[in-house]
Amino acid sequence: MNPATTNYQRFFQIQGHDATQVLDMLSDAQLDQVPFGAIKLDRDAKILRYNRIEGEITGRDPSAVIGRNFFLDLAACGVGPHFWGRFKQGIMKPTYDEIFPYVFYHEMPETAMLVRMTLSRVVGERSMWIMVRRIMPSA
Numbered sequence: 001m002n003p004a005t006t007n008y009q010r011f012f013q014i015q016g017h018d019a020t021q022v023l024d025m026l027s028d029a030q031l032d033q034v035p036f037g038a039i040k041l042d043r044d045a046k047i048l049r050y051n052r053i054e055g056e057i058t059g060r061d062p063s064a065v066i067g068r069n070f071f072l073d074l075a076a077c078g079v080g081p082h083f084w085g086r087f088k089q090g091i092m093k094p095t096y097d098e099i100f101p102y103v104f105y106h107e108m109p110e111t112a113m114l115v116r117m118t119l120s121r122v123v124g125e126r127s128m129w130i131m132v133r134r135i136m137p138s139a
Contacts, residue, residue, distance in 0.1 A: 008099045012036060012116050012131050020097060020118045023129050032062075037113075037132035040120065043091050045070045045084075048127060057111070057132065070130070078102070083115070090117055091128050101135065 012019040014026075014034055023031070023038060028049070031038055037054030041047060047065050055062040058074070065074060071084050078084050083102055090096035097118040103111065112135040120127040 008114060008116075011114055011133050012099075019116070019131060020121065020129070023131075024120055024122050037130075039070065039130045039132075041070050041087070041128050041130060043126045043128075045072075045087065047074075054132065057113075057134070086117055087128060087130075090119065091126060093119070095119060096128075 009018055014022050019034070019036075019038075023034075023040075026034070031049060032052035034051055034053060037057050038049070038051045039047060039054055040049035047068055047070050050060075050062040050065050052062060054060075060074070068074060071079050071087070075083070082100075086098060086100070090098065097116070099114060099116045102113050102115045113132045114135055116129075116131040118129050118131075120129060
């Protein structure tokens with residue numbers, strides 16, 4: 001885990017717990033109550049789960065994005081080494097948890113975000129959680 005991950009974990013908490021400890025146990029209704037965007041991707045970047053807050057950030061209906069490719073269909077601005085490259089490398093590792101800044105701009109106004117990528121803790125499942133939080137409040 002890099003130092004930035006350790007310093008910024010507090011931005012990705014759910015009821016006082018680090019998000020990595022609880023995300024996989026949440027129902028869809030509970031996931032919609034999480035105070036930041038949360039997206040779960042399979043190893044091919046197909047969207048498995050997408051919460052309400054992420055829908056509000058992006059202006060998308062969460063139910064309409066399930067099954068779509070996150071990078072090719074929703075976040076084309078992330079195709080490159082800084083975002084997709086991290087995903088491709090992280091999904092292959094036995095453990096992965098990183099936090100980094102990123103500016104999203106595909107089909108939305110430029111929005112500075114703090115992004116956390118972490119492997120799912122479901123045994124036998126190779127998937128990645130992407131969590132996003134606005135760095136600055138929206139106007």
